[in-house]
Amino acid sequence: MEEGKSVTENRMPKPAWLRVKLPIGQEYTKVREIVGEHKLHTICQSGNCPNMGECWGAGTATFMILGNICTRSCGFCNVATGRPEAVDPFEPLRVAKSVKLMSVKHCVITSVDRDDLKDGGAQIWVETIQKIRELSPGTTMETLIPDFQGQWDNLQMLIDARPEIISHNLETVRRLTKEVRIQAKYDRSLEVLARISGAGIPAKSGIMLGLGETEEEVVEAMDDLRRSNVSILTLGQYLQPTKEHLAVQEFVHPDIFARLKEIGLSKGFRYVESGPLVRSSYHAEKHLE
């Protein structure tokens, strides 16, 4: 067992509200073909997302750029950790071509963390945004970004490319951050978000529930996010991808998600997507003003 990871051999059985539809249908097949043909990575696949049937069936996916190996080793995440391959300068064009083929109105792009690169991957990020704009001028974008280790010049490059929404996930409450996101810092993430909103770009963040946090701690995290002027919030159930990952402490009832949504709205978030199957990129197109 890796240090900091609590592993349960006896995983809790999933409640009925987490059952999902099997991925089938024409649109699903089309998305799968485009992704395969262009040798793209999606967080939908890497993250083992339960919504693939719904999202891909609706012709949308979340592309993951800068390769598929992450320099970080967060306890919740199913993306492989290790030494990433060299940056592929053609990746931005391949992603942009696929977005065009899918003809989606709004796309979500994310990346692995590239702490090995001097610019943290910012240049590839900017080129990807520019290429998507060039090939699909009518398509809006959400970029779900890393913290760039607090190297603000690199973050600024991305802000200057001005995607319609920039998101950065807090993932969990302050107390659990060290265990859940070992190389990240709660306050640094809040600063990333404050810099995004301070530049006049809608800032979005997400928290996973079921990792052992209390409801009070979630509400505190909401207050912290509002202080960073985050306007869009997603709350979803954490699901353990493999038994090597952090164990689920609780399957949070849909009624609690509904209550937290109301609390979030009362705190001034413009949009709160809250439910067991919600992921950061779920229903992303609705989060545009």
Ligand code: SF4
């Ligand atoms: S919720 Fe996001 S990660 Fe999951 S299938 Fe949909 S687009 Fe992909």
